[in-house]
Amino acid sequence: MSQNVVATWRGRASLLGREGWQCGACMRFTLARRRVCSGCGALGRAEQAPLPRRGTVTALSLAGAAVEHLDQVTGRKPAVLVELEGGARIACLLAHADSMTLAAAVRGQPVRLAVRRISLAVDASEPIPYGLKAALDLETRAALKKDAGGEGKKE
């Protein structure tokens, strides 16, 4: 994935600073800044605000890219939909996803937002893309690994 340097700099608050936008009228959190609140219709009340840091995974998909004629899928990345505390929601990748068994068990699990490397596949001349990911707590990871039959020993 290629990321434009200027766009990365411009979006640093949301990508790296875990900032979203909150309506001053209804307090609804959104990821995008909008002139009109999508919840209450208030005009010009969106203010940058820290996204709630913790939430619960409500959906998961291990999305990859199909390779033509080879019947293969490569580059799988676990994507999750997270209901954050305070009513916010984010779709992002899941950190600690080196174990697919672990990833498949995260539905319903608590996570926190963390800044992590988004992709390894970058050209040497491009900036390394960092951004928000959902990360499992150490305790949750340990419990899931235990349930997965010790798969975590490989990590």
Add this chain to the structure above:
Amino acid sequence: MRAIALALESALAPGHDWRRSAADLAVEVAAPLVDKAPIDALFVAAPSALLVDGQAAQGALLADRLGLAKLPCYQLEAGDASGAAALHAAVAQVGAGLARAALVVAVSKVSDRSERERAALLDSLIDREIEAPLGLTYQALCGLLADLYVARHGLKAGDLAHVVAKNAANAVAGGETFLPHAPTAIEVRRDIPVAPPLVRSDFAPLFDTATALLVAEMPLARELTAAPVEIAGLGAAGDLTVIADRSDPLRLEAAARAVDAACGKAGIDGLAFLEVSSACSILEILAVESIGVAAPGTTAGRYKDGLGRAGSPLVINPGGGAQGRGFGFGASGLEQAREALLQLGAGAGKRQVEAASAAGATALSVCVGGIGSQAFATMYRRAGS
């Protein structure tokens, strides 16, 4: 607005045609219409041109190659819904009296790129400011919606396979398809997981293709064909582009609003058939449920019981839609209208829907752009003599 009709159609079979360029496809598909009708304006949908060929203003290039360079030419870009957007603009142009006849051409030329690069074409449909920098892709977001849908409604992942099975069955029976046979739901479940619970065949394959339609005021349409199809209503709407920001990610609000606008008080009762985007199975399901054809969580089960298939009370995608016929990036919305012209007009051959042959029959197409960020609904009516 004056009575407006679809009069003439032409389409190329989707495939990988490395010998021909986008302009070659456009000329082949549109020339028969140009030769028959007095065209006043050209509307072009070719969203892949800039991404695949680096060609901006593809409309001007196509007008040049078609010998229509002196005409007003408008290019509409609404991602994979560009064809529907171009159709709506052409109808408005004719309806406003600015043209008697407008040619709408949609071209999808994608095979010059690898499959991975074609997948990147789909990634251009997601929010590039918010979602893409988080590492998300079109397929990942569709997978998340499907997973959320399955969990919310207590379904099994394999239940979604009935969407592909239905579209494939309609396509194979209808005769315009890339599929060698219609896979059953069991076969679909065995396909490669691409974005679980979605498998490869849940994503309509991107192909080279082109479609052309002639939109004309009704008197002219009657001169050009014995079986014009009236445009009975148009509706278009948008939604938040960031899926996580939507109140309910499983409701395609744009589709619901567009259909309400297109159908008005008449609603969706009594349709002879429905065309709905099938770029991805979960999007077809969510569109069908958001516009009120099926209750939330029931579409897959109703498809399993026969809803949507040829011969059912409401045929959904009688030609198989993008999943059954092949996905023309930006052409699928116009392909929906072509199906309406065939079904409600001169006839669609062995896939003809019986109810569409009745006097005054109506049909609806719902073209969903991206993952529901835009939708274009068009109501069609069989024109009386």
